[in-house]
């Protein structure tokens with residue numbers, strides 16, 4: 413019986429879980445290794461922060477899905493791989509042998525050495541946004557006299573006395589913009605009017621957009637009590653805030669260095685046209701943790717989702733030793749991107765087309781909920 417091991421419950425692997433029966437019927441035994449029992453969908457993460465969604469609406473129940481599909485679930489992190497011996501070692505030292513390995517472990521927020529203190533919330537993993545939300549709400553309760561919350565929050569005593577909640581969001585990319593808008597929305601809906609939300613951006617927000625769209629977003633944020641500052645933050649001393657949100661870009665996890673596989677220029681696992689490691693055909697890597705050698709791809713969930721059917725088919729072919737059936741990944745063209753700005757508003761765009769305001773939020777909400785419907789039990 414062939415052993416398929418999946419590392420990480422990212423966007424691409426959840427498709428394999430959903431269709432695992434086809435693989436097990438052809439004689440494979442499947443194991444998924446992931447540190448959490450559920451996988452929060454990042455596209456709805458900012459909406460969770462702003463209060464548009466509940467945790468259950470955005471979190472894919474991976475452990476339950478695995479149980480239903482007859483897939484072994486191991487709650488653990490992968491620590492290292494020996495690709496020649498075909499052995500994976502887990503964080504707790506356990507070792508797993510595999511015939512085919514697939515890696516979908518996402519990316520981390522780029523570390524900023526001087527911004528390491530307790531007030532900092534990184535935008536990944538997405539669970540941090542849930543923690544930030546409850547800490548912001550707890551801080552509000554503390555401000556209005558519920559002293560018990562002070563035990564559980566990072567909110568400072570001086571802030572309590574000042575009765576102002578100051579939040580700094582560092583990074584003017586999509587995640588930073590979405591978090592800033594949704595924090596302002598959360599504070600607004602909880603009656604925390606005495607708040608200061610500041611978005612720090614090295615250049616224009618969403619610098620890769622057209623300048624006109626970028627200006628529209630900045631105007632939207634400013635009219636919803638978010639100050640936008642073109643400043644580079646290098647240390648905590650540069651900002652005066654009770655909560656700091658770090659959205660300064662993502663990079664593949666450092667752990668990949670211990671996977672014994674070649675890395676690409678972006679620090680991800682170098683994969684060929686078939687999503688296979690460039691020097692081990694029985695190892696696949698997908699999503700943010702992969703560097704697609706033929707052309708660099710943005711680290712966005714859209715690509716991890718586009719890789720779903722191809723990864724499934726190629727893994728299936730390899731498990732059946734039908735290597736002639738393996739196909740190339742070709743879906744690298746333009747994609748629909750969108751930001752949820754809070755207050756039930758957003759911006760969706762693809763090439764020269766865009767949609768703004770409430771209609772954009774509604775369409776993004778429809779697309780995201782439709783995606784989740786496939787994976788919620």
Ligand SMILES: Cc1cc2nc3c(=O)[nH]c(=O)nc-3n(C[C@H](O)[C@H](O)[C@H](O)COP(=O)(O)OP(=O)(O)OC[C@H]3O[C@@H](n4cnc5c(N)ncnc54)[C@H](O)[C@@H]3O)c2cc1C
Nearest residue numbers: 420421422423454455489490517518699700711712713714
């Ligand atoms: C706030 C925010 C909003 C975003 N919104 C969008 C959006 O609207 N559209 C879009 O296209 N992109 C969006 N992105 C980008 C998107 O989150 C990523 O591109 C996407 O999550 C990548 O998917 P993935 O499948 O590669 O990995 P992930 O979805 O990050 O999944 C990785 C999985 O691997 C697990 N894992 C990590 N390390 C290990 C390990 N050592 N061993 C085992 N398991 C491990 C994790 O627990 C997780 O389950 C957003 C990002 C952020 C931060």
